[in-house]
Structure formats: C-alpha cells, structure tokens
Amino acid sequence: MDYHFVVVAHRVLVTAFLVHYVWKTFLLLSNKKDTLAAYTAKTRIAEMLVALLFMLSGFYMIYAGPSLSATMWIKIAMVFASIPIAIIGFRRNIKPMAIVAVLLLVGAYGLAEMNKAKYKKEDKAPVDTSTVAGDPVAVGKEVYTAKCVACHGDAGDAQLAGAKNLKITTLTDDQQKDIILHGKGGMSAFPLPDDQLNGVIAYLKTLKQ
C-alpha cells in the first residue's frame, strides 16, 4: 500500500473523529440530551468504522514509517487514554470526563502537528559540512546521515515511509536532484546548497553495488 496515501487518510480520519467528538461534547455540555442521544445513535456505526480505520492506519504508520519520536509516543498514549474516558464519560453523562477525553484528543492532534512542523524545519535546516569540504563523497555522507537515513536507512535500501530503494534507483542524477530539491509524495523537499547536493549524489553512487 502507498504509505503516503495512508498518512493522508489517517489525517482525514483523525480530523473527522475529532470534529465529531468536539460536537458531541458541545451537545453534552449544553444539556441537549435528546439531540446528543439521536446524534450518537445515528453516528454509532460510522464512529466505530472511523475509529477502527484511524487505528489501523496508525498501526501501519508505526510499522512501516520512520522510527517515532518521544513526542509521537506520548501522542499515541494520549489517544489510547482518551478512549475509555470518552466511553464512560458519554455513556454516563459525566461532563468532566467527556471534557478530559476531548482535551486529550485535541492535545494529541496538537502534538502531531507540532511534530510535523518540527520535522519540516529540520529538513530545511542546513548541515555543517565545512570539516570535509572539497571531498564530495564525505560531504554527501554527512548530509545523508543527517537527513536521509530516517527513511532510506544507512545502506539506502530501508524503504521506510514508502521510500524508494536508492541502491537500485534507475533515475538519472538530474532526476534525483529534482526529487531531493523539491520532494515527492511522502518525501519532503531538501533545499541543499549545490556542493551538498552534488555530494549526496556522489555518495548515493557509492551505495549502489
């Protein structure tokens, strides 16, 4: 399955789930009991389906994606903690529990967004290759170790997060440069300076047997 598609689907499902729960909490807090009961009955199957799908896609991302940061593990723990609290809170109309459950979900969503923003910034942050300047392969290795191993692995063939195997890529240097500079699918853009871009291309050649 296309990893990037799963990531996008996960995001859409999670957003729908969150909006749904914020709405349910609003109904509970404003004492619209009948409306809440009717809404809950009408959305029961859809809710179960969406919850199941966002968990399955989440598990797939843990399994097939790059290793998770501590922030993401906290986020996952928050989502799992919110489930029993939400079930009890809404079943028994305990408002503080419903609020805690929704806050956990909103917090988890916020952490995920923060994490995404952090990675985006790190992808753009420059790598210092001044100590090996003039040696393209060494420059490329520094850049590759700092920016690329998370998905492509030390040897280039890890294929995490849907990444392509760089040991057997059939792309020309220019096509590779284009993908590195501008990103593609699940790979973000890495705006490297020329010497580092050429260095990475030189280093990738050493990874091919």
Ligand code: HEC
């Ligand atoms: C977040 C994970 C991730 C990181 C980090 C990452 N890549 Fe990728 N890379 C991918 C994915 C996913 C693809 C496949 C894109 C597609 O075709 O949809 C890819 C494809 C490529 C390709 C094209 C290979 C082919 O045969 O199509 C090259 C070259 C490449 N990456 C180089 C790099 C380099 C160099 C770095 C570090 C500067 C890097 N990547 C960092 C995920 C990543």
